[in-house]
Amino acid sequence: MPLAKFLPVYFRANKQMGSSDRRTTSRLLYNYFRIGNACVDLPVEERLFISEFLCNQSSEFLEYFKPELHQLIAFPINQKIDYLEKTCGFKLDEVFPLNGSLSKSIDRGAFLESIFVQPDLFIRINPGKEKFVIAKLEQAETIFAKESEQTLRLPNGTKLDSIFEDSQDGLFEIQDLSSQRTGEHFQPNKWEAWWDACAASGGKSLLLYSQEPTVKLLVSDIRESVLNNLDKRFADAGLLKFQKKQLDLLKNVDPELHHYEFDGVILDAPCTGSGTWGRTPEMISQFEDHRISFFQSLQKGISANVVKYLKPGKPLIYITCSVFKEENEEVVSYLETLGLTLEKSEILKGYAEKADTMFVARLVKNKD
Ligand SMILES: C[S@@+](CC[C@H](N)C(=O)[O-])C[C@H]1O[C@@H](n2cnc3c(N)ncnc32)[C@H](O)[C@@H]1O
Numbered sequence: 152m153p154l155a156k157f158l159p160v161y162f163r164a165n166k167q168m169g170s171s172d173r174r175t176t177s178r179l180l181y182n183y184f185r186i187g188n189a190c191v192d193l194p195v196e197e198r199l200f201i202s203e204f205l206c207n208q209s210s211e212f213l214e215y216f217k218p219e220l221h222q223l224i225a226f227p228i229n230q231k232i233d234y235l236e237k238t239c240g241f242k243l244d245e246v247f248p249l250n251g252s253l254s255k256s257i258d259r260g261a262f263l264e265s266i267f268v269q270p271d272l273f274i275r276i277n278p279g280k281e282k283f284v285i286a287k288l289e290q291a292e293t294i295f296a297k298e299s300e301q302t303l304r305l306p307n308g309t310k311l312d313s314i315f316e317d318s319q320d321g322l323f324e325i326q327d328l329s330s331q332r333t334g335e336h337f338q339p340n341k342w343e344a345w346w347d348a349c350a351a352s353g354g355k356s357l358l359l360y361s362q363e364p365t366v367k368l369l370v371s372d373i374r375e376s377v378l379n380n381l382d383k384r385f386a387d388a389g390l391l392k393f394q395k396k397q398l399d400l401l402k403n404v405d406p407e408l409h410h411y412e413f414d415g416v417i418l419d420a421p422c423t424g425s426g427t428w429g430r431t432p433e434m435i436s437q438f439e440d441h442r443i444s445f446f447q448s449l450q451k452g453i454s455a456n457v458v459k460y461l462k463p464g465k466p467l468i469y470i471t472c473s474v475f476k477e478e479n480e481e482v483v484s485y486l487e488t489l490g491l492t493l494e495k496s497e498i499l500k501g502y503a504e505k506a507d508t509m510f511v512a513r514l515v516k517n518k519d
Pocket residue numbers: 348349350351352353354355356371372373374377398399400401419420421422453
């Protein structure tokens with residue numbers, strides 16, 4: 152169970168914990184998981200001190216229990232790491248399971264250091280709602296920064312529900328910065344037929360719709376439950392006409408799709424999620440290496456299946472939130488053997504911007 156789901160249940164069952172207890176406990180736990188597999192032989196208390204030290208610029212907890220370490224807490228992260236490597240056997244390389252190698256352009260050191268920092272919260276404002284949303288945030292004296300016309304950065308934990316208590320429906324979507332940037336590769340044209348093949352809660356479909364509302368959209372996912380939740384979210388954003396299908400893309404889907412031909416396919420593939428572990432650090436130490444090759448074969452199987460329904464000369468947008476080259480460049484190489492040509496690919500370096508790290512590639516189906 153993700154920590155974000157576990158903690159509210161735990162706190163409900165432990166009513167003796169007040170709000171300050173809950174806040175402190177959550178922070179200690181999240182930080183604790185951020186050091187992943189480092190110093191596993193040390194007692195839990197010591198690991199808590201190390202993680203508090205690495206993840207904060209000040210900490211009453213550390214000041215009380217370990218004042219000598221707290222004295223150095225405001226140092227830059229690389230100096231704190233140096234200090235721990237010399238004094239308690241901490242090794243940065245042990246934090247994160249990197250046996251699957253990182254995608255080419257990722258700066259390993261910067262990526263590892265980013266794990267100690269909680270990513271920010273990002274929203275994508277729906278076109279036309281910018282003034283209203285910004286006025287509401289200003290009225291509530293919320294801290295935010297404008298990344299672009301549509302994109303705002305807010306501190307994690309900002310209570311958007313209470314600021315937009317009437318309703319936030321149709322005003323904005325909560326969507327990570329890198330996830331929003333994958334949209335720069337869509338480039339849809341009017342009235343085209345597009346397929347969001349692994350749609351989940353429809354984040355990429357809504358992004359596509361905000362760029363080109365005339366697109367004829369098919370959304371699919373293997374999970375019926377997520378598809379059931381799409382209707383309201385799409386309706387709130389004004390997306391009323393779309394088709395949805397529950398499809399297992401590892402199987403032959405010709406009975407459902409034999410007459411379909413798409414001008415664009417978004418394949419936001421199932422993946423390790425390793426580029427988002429800054430938000431779910433509990434995943435780091437639970438991760439098992441063999442999952443990388445498991446996901447790679449899933450990604451290849453699904454890719455081979457969807458390419459059949461793409462018109463020649465039209466794009467497949469392949470996306471992951473993984474930092475491993477096995478799930479990124481290697482799958483692109485495989486796609487090139489299926490009759491696609493790579494137009495552009497990039498790592499969206501969220502690790503340098505307090506956001507998720509993602510991979511996106513735009514490939515075009517060859518004409519013969
Ligand atoms: C990375 S998520 C998609 C996120 C989504 N596009 C968004 O923007 O919110 C990958 C999705 O692939 C789906 N999936 C996994 N295996 C699948 C399969 N064999 N066929 C179709 N979809 C699958 C999962 O249910 C999951 O919802």
